[in-house]
Amino acid sequence: MEKGRGRPRSERAREAILKTAYELLMEDGVGRLTIEAVAGRAGVGKPTIYRNWSNARELAMAALLARPVLEQSLIETASPIDDLRRQVCQVISVFSSLRGRQVTQMMAASEPDSELSKAFRNRIILKSREEGRDILIRSQSQGLVRRDIDMDVVLDLIYGPIFYRLLVGHAKIDTQFGRDIVAAVFEGMATEPAR
Amino acid sequence: MEKGRGRPRSERAREAILKTAYELLMEDGVGRLTIEAVAGRAGVGKPTIYRNWSNARELAMAALLARPVLEQSLIETASPIDDLRRQVCQVISVFSSLRGRQVTQMMAASEPDSELSKAFRNRIILKSREEGRDILIRSQSQGLVRRDIDMDVVLDLIYGPIFYRLLVGHAKIDTQFGRDIVAAVFEGMATEPAR
Amino acid sequence: MEKGRGRPRSERAREAILKTAYELLMEDGVGRLTIEAVAGRAGVGKPTIYRNWSNARELAMAALLARPVLEQSLIETASPIDDLRRQVCQVISVFSSLRGRQVTQMMAASEPDSELSKAFRNRIILKSREEGRDILIRSQSQGLVRRDIDMDVVLDLIYGPIFYRLLVGHAKIDTQFGRDIVAAVFEGMATEPAR
């Protein structure tokens, strides 16, 4: 008896809210995203926002989630190593923008256990990591990568440095950095193979 | 006209503020650190806090900076590789605590260009990275690490994954992870040396 | 766009604020009336007060205005001179209370051109003066008061001395003073009529 009663929620309002939230996020950063500002600029009542998201951080994550990060999926070539290099560079180009810092801040500030947080983590941050896993598995099957590696560690070795620099800001993040990471992870630094 | 005139700032107040801020930080997290709470608990007026730090984030950074992260400096042994492994594990044990998340959040949220931010970055986050650099240079001089590596990239390969997991929380951070990182960075993942 | 939209202002809050402000005014005087104290004691948020009045002085005036000064209206007898005497004594008894000094201070300190100030002036201070004017007109029509007097000057002669003593405090204000004023204004001080 409580299914379709009353006026349905307005899709128009929902979209206006997400759009405005995204704009404010890009203009002023996460810390300045206030529900009042979104409501005012989107021409929407505050309760309408709270009906959909429980606070400003959730709304911010939702706003970022609503925008496809990068739909341009990777072309798979005959060389998985080339594929990895290109994928890493693509990740860098996505996150080295203004949006990268916002995403990093948001990730740092979010409640780690909320449903939206998990979605955010998996779809925005860890997506690239899983793409990398696919490429590495392919590489292993072509004999380019050893089978005894600890895959999770290697993946963190590849993508960790990007977010490290994003977080700390101690060095620039460009495509050369991407190529250098891939090279270093492949080669190792030992004078001779430790195996 | 601005030399030592007027009553000097109270060292007692400064210390009480930093101490209280640190306590509140550990109890409630960065987001809950309010100037009013610090003032109230430290028995200090709000203006005294604002005279020394311009907002709650700055105070938080200062409070963390005031505590030596870990002064237990590393014993240098005959094996730089062992030294590196132990150092990485030590970094992990320092940052995998409650304080680690606070530090990460703070780093993410800080104005990147403020003086305090830079000090925080260099003394709290990048200190370990520079220790690592020393160890690697020693390793090179003993012929254990190749001389043609891109040192900055390799350092990010070692320490990036730790902060990556700290930030994203997708896998656990323990000493085994530390040993795995060092191993992987040494060995590389290529089936045979690319050189 | 500014008609009856949104939640209407709470009459309950408005009344609680005015009541509390009046109480504090009587307890501590105008100088001690703080918005925080009113908010706290009335169980009301500070913004609610500021939404209705722009500062403590305005609130204080509003609080005094909200209380009918003295509704006990004057009984009109056959003798306007008696009426005037009784009215002046009534004014004295109203203003020689604690509240009289508050009102005087408030009048002195108020912005002379604000809307509330004008209402305060007309309804609290000058009301008695206008009552006096009615009585004097009646007196003139009965031939008890000359028709060539400057009414505004005479009214100030009657009521001015009361507020003068209230303001300066150089002599006591009692009903005898009221009778003396009326007598003196009637008789004049000249040895013989100047006309």
Next chain:
Amino acid sequence: MEKGRGRPRSERAREAILKTAYELLMEDGVGRLTIEAVAGRAGVGKPTIYRNWSNARELAMAALLARPVLEQSLIETASPIDDLRRQVCQVISVFSSLRGRQVTQMMAASEPDSELSKAFRNRIILKSREEGRDILIRSQSQGLVRRDIDMDVVLDLIYGPIFYRLLVGHAKIDTQFGRDIVAAVFEGMATEPAR
């Protein structure tokens, strides 16, 4: 043994403080006169001010007291009635200035029992009233004013209306008003002498 020891108080500082206080009083009114502003503008330390006056109101009164109200003493002519008229007009011209409102506010706000308050009251406000008393006594001795009047009431009838208008602001204060007051007080308003 505790008489003249130590550095004597600086007369220069005292004067600078009073001068600055007076200026600020004229610029911004009593409510805006802050100790900090005086100290800052006079180039004086706050304790130096507090050593001489216990709060801003006292300082304000002192600043007004330090300036002679009007030293141009009245010329005594053969006609005391003329003298009174001129004296009342002089009082009006002194108090109808900006300074008049400040003085009124200050009088209203002052602690009635403090020593400085009394001096202020007697020297600034009641001085004119006493001058009036002298003139009236002279008038009586010349047979121009009846001897059975209640002198204090009559004096309040003359000077009260001026401060009444100053306080309430309901009508303008000019020399015509002064002449009208004197005329009305002399003549009375009764159709025929009540005696």
Next chain:
DNA sequence: ATCTAAGCGAGACGGTACGTCACGTCTTGGG
């Protein structure tokens, strides 16, 4: 000719209150 007590400008101290902002909730009239 020192010594020393008090005043000096400066400015930080613990406070109180300010007036504002945003929170998350509640209450209108209207669709």
Next chain:
DNA sequence: CCCAAGACGTGACGTACCGTCTCGCTTAGAT
């Protein structure tokens, strides 16, 4: 039952002044 508007109680913000308290430095009478 949702919508926009906007008021509600709450709590923290950063600022202005309060009146007091050091600082290091005169300044001048008492030693």
